[in-house]
Amino acid sequence: MLKWLLPIVLLCGIFQGGVAQKRSRLQHISVEEGLSQNTVNTIFQDSRGYMWFGTQNGLNRYDASNFLVFKHSPEDSTSIASSDIYAMHEDRRGTLWIGTRAGLSKYNRDLDRFLNLEDDAQNEFAMRPVWCMAGAATDDDLWLGASGGLFQFNTVTQKFRHFKINDSLQNANSIRAICRDRSGKLWVCPTIGKVRVFDKATSSFMDVNAAVAHHMHDVTSIMEDSEGFIWMAREDGSLLKYNPGEGTLQELNALKGKYPIRVITEDHEGRIWIGTDKGGVFLLNQDSNCFIGLPDKQENGTNVVLSFFNDAKGDMWLGTYHGGAYLFDKIDTTFNHFSPYPEVKHANESNSVLAVFTEGKEVWLGTDGGGLVRRRDGLVTYFRNEPGKNSLAGNTVLSISKDKAGLLYLGTYADGLSVFDRTTNKFTTYNQTNGLNDNSVWTVFHDGDHVWIGTNRGGLNLFNKKTKRFRYFTNTLKDKSSISSNTIRCIYKDSRSKLWVGTVSGLNVLNEKDSTFSSFFHREGNTISDANVLCIYEDSRRNVWFGTHGGGINRYNYRTNEFERWQEKDGLAGNIVYGILEDGQGNLWVSTDKGISKFDIERKEFKNFDTKSGLESSQFNTGAYFKQSDGRMYFGNIEGVTFFYPHNIRQNAFVPPIVFTDFYLFNKPVSVGENSPLTAAIDETHEIVLDHSQSVFSIRFAALNFTHADKNQFEYQLEPFDKEWIRTNNTHTATYTNLDPGTYTFKVKGSNNDGVWNETFRTLTIVIRPPYWSTWWFRMLVVGMLAMALYVAYRRKISQIKKQKELLASLVAVRTAEIEEKNNLLLETEKQNAQLMNQKLNDELSSRSKELTNYTLLIIQKNRLLDELKGKLKEFIRHPGSSNLRDFRQLVQMISLNFSSEKEWRDFDENFNRLHEGFSDKLRTRFPDLTGNDIKLCTLYRIGIPTRDIAEAMGISQTSVKMARYRLRKKLQLLPDEDIQVFLQNIE
Structure with missing residues (x-):
């Protein structure tokens, strides 16, 4: 029992003495979210998973985002009986029953409507309002506590039976609470009088136990717990626990006379929840009988609690008077928070925590203007700067660290470094007057007898605790091996003895042999994601992590000298990372400007937490993080410090039902x-x-x-x-x-x-x-109608054609005879004309052919004459002395008179192409490789000149003609069995 109480105890009183209490982060639902009214009389979750809220002005169904509200309408008989709702119950068939001011209503899920039922035997003891109801999964009986007494309702037959406690007093019959225990007994709490038990066998009411009955009066709420005890809450604030087996009664009076109790319930883990009037919610520790108050008590909010419901996930819902409904999620209570100042009233007070350090039971906080704060055993001590006294150097504390001697080193924003001896409560300050080169100290790292100090403008200072001397490492623009910036934000020495220094302009690694630095800047590729480095951490796997101002987190790979990055786009809560810690399972916890992220390194998955998850603030501060030896983590934020045990931060494992809630046509609900x-x-x-x-x-x-x-x-x-x-x-x-x-x-x-x-x-x-x-049927109908129309038109046309055919038959016969006679005459005339035309064409063709042949023969004759002349010339050449000049002149005249072959060939070609329709041009176009002699040869072959005559016409030997014909056949691409004359005659 103490295990579950521990977080509640921490909520209620662990930080007394100036430290603000942690709120339990109740999730609130009110009229602003769509609830119909803020007084929630009853809460219920049905078997589908919907939450139902009965208010004084409507029944509300909630699907985690929207409300469906049902109200009574006098014009609609299917609306709920009344808008004032007091009780709800779902029977074993899944039907929802609602008790209202006007009676009982049955909800029809299919139609989103109601059936309203009344007792037929209406009398002065009316069944309205229905204050409470009880049922069981073993039968169909629903028991109603109403203003007129107890009513038994059968959900199948829908018949009522009425049982009165008192025959004379109406108010004595009004039942405000009812409980059906595991044995089937009905415990009834009337408005006036004591608790009674109803015996169904005798249909009568009996006292619970004569010895204790006098205690059981003015009971406002009753229930049976998981162990079979009957719990009764009374108007005076006392709580009764009755043991039915032993017949004993225990009275718990911690709230007696303080807060009237309105409702009690038990959650799935056996905790007793108590809702009071103006006292808020209390949880009962049954081991110590201690009442522990829920801190979220608000005036006109959670201070008056009317109803509870423990849902399927195990969370508790609270219905309040005027405050709406609240959800108490136990997962959200695992983050704890405290602030150094309960209320910030003065300029030298601040709850923004810039540094955290813990040791044993002590928690040390550095604040932004509120000095140094120590909490130990619930007591808070403040250390501030007091001029003229041995005190803290400045009230803005940026860093807290401890050396081996137990001294605390406190870096301040503008007043140097203070060293605090806790045994003497004395401060020693180092600033620019005694060796420190800059008074703004952001971070301190202890390395044996040396202290590394990161300043805001003076670079890196190394302090020797033995000699009390300082050494400085500053940026020199001309020296690339110097530190990259003089503005330091974090210092860390890893397990490989590498000293890392994060600045606002580059990450640095110190080479201790020659006091030089290697620097990493943000560039393209696998470099660090941002040059402004705010924190450094090495995990248990010896991975070194870096938190940046805008670039998320980075992991350095020693083997490749590269960085792996994770940012918001990968699931990180925010890209500005202030602190990194590791839990016992190897997960990283990262504080950002948008909450805390838990990073599962193996799965590369993030889970993010913000104010809705129980954090007091989502805005954390640079360097304000610390892990205690027992695993508890601290992160400083602008409202104080958040602390928690990582193993207590559990994931919500509830698998939600999926439902359809609305259907819209053209953006209007249907x-x-x-x-x-x-x-x-x-x-x-x-x-x-x-x-x-x-x-x-x-x-x-x-x-x-x-x-x-x-x-x-x-x-x-x-x-x-x-x-x-x-x-x-x-x-x-x-x-x-x-x-x-x-x-x-x-x-x-x-x-x-x-x-x-x-x-x-x-x-x-x-x-x-x-x-x-x-649709197919419409198309078939259209086709059928068209077919019918075509058929009718066809039949009508056939009839018309038949009549016309008979009418025209006689005319056709007459006209046919006339046409045949004229056709015969026309055919005879056309036949004669065709014969005349053919004869004319044949005569012309014959004439032209003869003419071409004559041209050819003339050419042949002249060629023969040419040969004869050639012979005479040869003779003249051989015997020049045997001939006289007159013979030579005659020979010249004969040549001039009888021989001009070029002219003859031109005339022949012109006449040939006229007769043969441009044969030569067509031949040249089709076979552009043909020469002039090839064209001549083709014309002669087309008209059928034999080889011997061709040789004489062209003035070459027959052998040359055969060779020319062989070459011509290749150019014309003739097959071996193709006749060249037939081929040329077929060319159009």
Whole structure:
């Protein structure tokens, strides 16, 4: 029992004496979030996972993001009986019953409507209001505590039976609380009088126990715990614990006379929760009978508690008077917080913690203007600068560290370094007057007898504790081996004896042999992600980590001399990293400007915590981090210091149910109705049929995880339209427009705030009907109608044609005879004309052919004459003396008169092409490689001149003609069996 109480004890009183208490971070739901009214009389969670809140003005169903509100409407008989709700119960069939001021209502999930029921035997002892109800999974009886007494209602037959406690007094029958124990007994608490037990066998009320009955009066709430004890809360603040087996009663009076108790309950872990009037919530330690108050008591908020409910996840809901509803998530209570000053009233007070150091039971805090703070055994001591006294050098303390002698080294913002001897309570200050080269000390690191001091403008100072002398390492622009900047933020010596120095402009490693530095800057590639380094840490695996101002965290790889980076885009809470610590499982805890991140190095996964997760502030401070020897971690922030044990920070393992909550057409919600696509509530629907005109629809869904529900996530897909799952960050609606007609399947799955997914997705079938003109039946109807119309037209046309055929038959016969006679005459005339035309063409062709032949023969004759002349010339040449000049002149005249071959060939070619329609030009176009002699040879072959005559016509031997024909056949690309004359005659 003490194990679960420890965090609560820490919440309530561990930091007394000037230290603010830790709040339990209740998650609040009120009218601002959509609740219909802030007075919550009753809370219930149904079997689907929805939370229900009964208020004085409406019944609310909550899906972790939205409320569905039901109120009574006099014009609507299907609305709930009254808007004033007092009790709820779900029977073994999953039906939800609601007790209202106007009686009992049954909720119809399919239609989102109500059936209101009343006792038929109405009398002065009316069944209204219904204050409370009790049922069991073993039968169909629902027991109602009403203003007129006890009512037994059968949920199947829907019949009532009425039982009165007092026949004469109406108020004595009004039952404010009821309990059905494990044996089936009914414990009834009337408004006036003592607790009674109802005997169903005799239908009568009995005293609990004569010996203790006089204590059991004015009971406001009653319950049976997991061990079978009956607990009763009284109006005077006392709590009664009754043992049915022994018949003994224990009275707990810690709250008696202080706060009336309105409601009690037991959570899943056996803790007793007590809701009081103006005293808030108390938890009972049954081992010590100690009442421990929940710190979040607020005026008109959680100070008046009317209802409790322990949900499926194990968290407790609180319903309050005028304050709305609150969720107490036990995971959120594991972060503890304290502030140095309960209230900051003066300029020399500050809760912003810039440095943390712990040892044993002592916690030392350096504040931003509030001096040095020590907490030990619940007592707080403040150390401030007091001029003229041996005191702290300055009130803004940037760093705290301890040397081997136990001295505390305190770096201040503008007043140098103070060394505090805790045994003498004396301070020794080092500043620019006695050796320190800059009074702004940001960080201190102890290295044996030496102290490394990082300043804001003076670079790195090395202090020798024995000689009390300082050595300085500063940036020199001309010396690249000097430290990269004089503004130091962190110093760390790793297990490999490398001294790392983080500055605002580069990360440095000291080479102790020659006092030079190697520097890392932010450049392209696997370098450090930002040159402004705020913290350095080495984990148990000897990995060295660096937190930067804007570049997230970096891990240095000694083997490759490269850096691996993680930033916001990888899941880190914020890119400005102030501190890094490692827990016992090897996880890193990183403080940032946006909360704390837990980094699982093996999985490379982050889990982030902010104010909604229980942190007092998400804005942490540079260098303000420390890990205690027992594993507790401290991180300083602008509101104080957050401390916790990492193993107590648990993940929310609850797998949330996924539900459909709304359906929209054209961004308007669709209700269940006869002319609606919804015939049942959307969460009860498996298929929705839409017309093609309903082209814009939306589906709203929710994951019923109520812990930081704003971090729930979803994935959805509409098959076959969406090819992949679509991830959303807390977006609860999927919208689709202008889908083609067809059948689609919408699937959705969700996760809780810690990324635990419910992989069993919900599905909804969407059928989009095509327009009637695109349906098969409409097309078949159109085809049929067209066929019928065509058939009718065809029959009508056939009839007309038949009549016309008979009418025209006689005319056709007459006209046919006339036409045949004229056709015969025309054919005879055309035949004669054709014969005349053919004869004319043949005569012309014959004439032209004869003419060409004559040209050819003339050429041949002249060639023969040429040969004869050549012979005479040869004779003249051989016997020049035998001939006279007259013979030679005659020979010349004969040549001039009878021989001009070029002219003859031109005439021949012109006439040939006229007759043969440009044969030579066509031949040249088709076979551009042909020479002039090739063209001549082709013309002669086309008209059938024999080889001997061709040789004479061209003035060459027959052998040359054969060789020329061989070359010509190759140019014309003739096959061996192709006749050249036939080929040339066929050329068009």
